[in-house]
Amino acid sequence: MKTRRIVSIITKEYIHIFRDWRSLIIIILMPILMIILYGYAITFDIKNLTFAVIDDAKTPESRELIRGFTENRFFVLKYMDIKRGEIEPLFKKRFIQMVIVIPKDFSESLISNRVTKVQLLVDAADSNVGTFIYNYSNRVIQLYNEKINFKTPGIVNLKPRILYNPDMKSVNFFVPGLVALILLLISALLTSIAITREKETGTLEQILVSPVHPIEIIGGKVIPYITLGLLNGTIILLFARFLFKVPINGSLFLIAALALLYIFVALSFGLMISASVKTQLVAMLETLMSTVLPTIMLSGLIFPVASMPLPLRIISKAIPATHFLIIIRGIMLKGVGFWELWQHAAALSAIGFVLLFIATKRFKMTLE
Amino acid sequence: METDIAVKASKLSRHFGTFTAVDEISFEVKKGEIFGFLGANGAGKTTAIKMLCGLIKPTSGEAYVAGYNINTDSSMVKKHIGYMSQKFSLYEDLTVKENIEFYGGIYGLSRKEIFEKTKKLLSELHLEKMRDSLTKALPLGWKQRLALSTALLHDPSIIFLDEPTGGVDPISRKNFWRIIYEIANQGKTVFVTTHYMDEAEYCNRLSVMFKGKIIEIGTPTELKNKYNKPSIQDVFIELVTRN
Numbered sequence: 001m002k003t004r005r006i007v008s009i010i011t012k013e014y015i016h017i018f019r020d021w022r023s024l025i026i027i028i029l030m031p032i033l034m035i036i037l038y039g040y041a042i043t044f045d046i047k048n049l050t051f052a053v054i055d056d057a058k059t060p061e062s063r064e065l066i067r068g069f070t071e072n073r074f075f076v077l078k079y080m081d082i083k084r085g086e087i088e089p090l091f092k093k094r095f096i097q098m099v100i101v102i103p104k105d106f107s108e109s110l111i112s113n114r115v116t117k118v119q120l121l122v123d124a125a126d127s128n129v130g131t132f133i134y135n136y137s138n139r140v141i142q143l144y145n146e147k148i149n150f151k152t153p154g155i156v157n158l159k160p161r162i163l164y165n166p167d168m169k170s171v172n173f174f175v176p177g178l179v180a181l182i183l184l185l186i187s188a189l190l191t192s193i194a195i196t197r198e199k200e201t202g203t204l205e206q207i208l209v210s211p212v213h214p215i216e217i218i219g220g221k222v223i224p225y226i227t228l229g230l231l232n233g234t235i236i237l238l239f240a241r242f243l244f245k246v247p248i249n250g251s252l253f254l255i256a257a258l259a260l261l262y263i264f265v266a267l268s269f270g271l272m273i274s275a276s277v278k279t280q281l282v283a284m285l286e287t288l289m290s291t292v293l294p295t296i297m298l299s300g301l302i303f304p305v306a307s308m309p310l311p312l313r314i315i316s317k318a319i320p321a322t323h324f325l326i327i328i329r330g331i332m333l334k335g336v337g338f339w340e341l342w343q344h345a346a347a348l349s350a351i352g353f354v355l356l357f358i359a360t361k362r363f364k365m366t367l368e
Numbered sequence: 369m370e371t372d373i374a375v376k377a378s379k380l381s382r383h384f385g386t387f388t389a390v391d392e393i394s395f396e397v398k399k400g401e402i403f404g405f406l407g408a409n410g411a412g413k414t415t416a417i418k419m420l421c422g423l424i425k426p427t428s429g430e431a432y433v434a435g436y437n438i439n440t441d442s443s444m445v446k447k448h449i450g451y452m453s454q455k456f457s458l459y460e461d462l463t464v465k466e467n468i469e470f471y472g473g474i475y476g477l478s479r480k481e482i483f484e485k486t487k488k489l490l491s492e493l494h495l496e497k498m499r500d501s502l503t504k505a506l507p508l509g510w511k512q513r514l515a516l517s518t519a520l521l522h523d524p525s526i527i528f529l530d531e532p533t534g535g536v537d538p539i540s541r542k543n544f545w546r547i548i549y550e551i552a553n554q555g556k557t558v559f560v561t562t563h564y565m566d567e568a569e570y571c572n573r574l575s576v577m578f579k580g581k582i583i584e585i586g587t588p589t590e591l592k593n594k595y596n597k598p599s600i601q602d603v604f605i606e607l608v609t610r611n
């Protein structure tokens with residue numbers, strides 16, 4: 001291996017990158033655009049849930065309970081005292097997501113200390129929203145119970161405390177995930193295009209006829225794109241931190257180090273694809289398909305891995321983003337350190353080396 | 369192994385699936401010779417040259433280039449040869465100087481060597497003024513001469529030129545052949561493919577390829593005498609109609 005030869009390739013690659021300033025702008029702007037677009041569009045935050053009340057009691061106590069629902073940022077009271085026959089049409093037209101029915105004997109029942117029943121009808125067509133309504137209503141009821149039972153303090157109250165993402169903001173959960181998706185996409189795409197472009201122009205042949213070793217070609221090709229990947233990662237994190245106010249509780253250095261590892265995996269992936277593909281277009285399509293789809297479906301970016309069936313859980317372990325998601329969310333939200341994450345770092349390294357090995361092998365074969 | 373043979377192929381074949389692109393070709397090229405491969409498009413010239421340069425593996429047969437076996441010693445072969453592919457292979461978005469530096473670099477030349485070679489090359493090609501222009505701005509004839517020069521940067525003993533004058537005007541082609549003669553005069557072996565009949569006349573020795581086979585080999589004069597024709601073009605037509 002000769003550094004002279006690698007340096008030549010690296011230098012040339014940087015010239016390509018900086019001379020083609022239009023592409024460079026796209027490379028830098030695309031992640032920004034993606035994060036703004038997805039960060040705002042894909043938000044699972046639940047707000048402005050509309051509901052109706054059928055208050056058959058009409059007592060101060062029942063009004064107090066209703067106030068419990070209206071005095072928070074989630075629920076908006078839309079209809080008061082509708083007829084029972086109107087419930088279903090309103091649900092179907094999606095005008096309301098919840099109905100509270102307070103029985104006639106509400107206040108008497110409270111006073112006589114029996115268990116008092118209040119009916120809650122929830123539209124669970126979107127199960128996330130349904131669960132949320134159910135949980136949050138329980139909380140409202142609890143607060144209400146505390147208020148009216150203040151004289152009997154012995155009662156055990158279950159008070160969930162939400163850890164790590166106390167505001168239940170889905171941006172906090174989703175934006176670190178975008179870092180994983182965008183880094184993978186950009187890095188893999190860039191390398192696979194950089195190699196296939198040289199196949200198309202025939203310059204790769206001119207390099208291969210020289211005494212350069214495939215490892216030197218790969219090294220020379222990958223290093224410039226690692227720096228570009230890091231630049232992209234930094235930009236995305238800055239946006240996450242300052243636009244979306246996602247906390248970064250852990251070490252920035254650890255994020256950088258493990259992001260570097262992840263970029264290396266992504267680049268190896270791009271190399272592996274470009275080694276067996278002839279044109280830029282095919283390389284682009286294959287890279288897109290094989291990075292974006294598994295990452296979105298199986299890595300835990302949106303759907304939690306824990307709730308997947310076993311075979312999918314096993315497959316997800318082979319997807320780089322699965323590990324990087326745990327790493328980046330862990331560091332940013334929980335502030336965990338390397339010792340909690342080393343297994344995932346090890347898994348990433350393993351995946352990276354396997355990919356690089358296949359890429360080098362395939363490269364040798366294309367010469368043959 | 370000091371011999372006067374630069375390239376020696378014996379029963380070299382290459383298949384693509386069931387298709388035989390190169391079919392058991394055998395020949396020898398002497399050092400310092402200008403050896404031509406004449407054949408129509410699809411005859412198998414490029415495939416043959418790529419095998420000799422170590423870019424693709426032969427399906428069967430063997431060949432020695434600069435004394436090294438192409439099957440077992442391709443990295444040694446690569447050190448001793450220059451190659452100019454049929455496809456235009458300079459980086460269009462790099463300047464003339466950057467292209468020279470890059471190709472010098474991948475052959476492991478030192479900075480000093482590259483600096484000196486660049487200077488020498490640019491003055492030889494009268495390209496000093498174009499030094500910092502993008503390569504895509506050069507006329508095709510200049511590009512091809514630049515490509516040839518970069519293929520010679522590491523001073524190889526054998527140079528393979530795959531249709532080096534494709535698409536160039538007749539005057540540029542004449543000029544290019546003048547350079548090929550200069551290279552041969554320096555003692556380098558030139559292996560050149562072409563489908564231009566007039567260029568075939570310039571070669572020291574010539575092999576005619578047809579459907580993967582070498583159907584005739586000899587000096588242009590020998591071939592013309594043998595078939596009693598006034599030009600290589602007529603010889604070629606005669607050979608093709610016979611096969």
Ligand SMILES: Nc1ncnc2c1ncn2[C@@H]1O[C@H](COP(=O)(O)OP(=O)(O)O)[C@@H](O)[C@H]1O
Nearest residue numbers: 384387389407408409410411412413414415416
């Ligand atoms: N990689 C390949 N796969 C399949 N067929 C090929 C490949 N390369 C060349 N061929 C075929 O081999 C034949 C010879 O091609 P080539 O060596 O390029 O001819 P020439 O250079 O004389 O024009 C052509 O018919 C071509 O289609």
Ligand SMILES: [Mg+2]
Nearest residue numbers: 413414454531
């Ligand atoms: Mg050809």
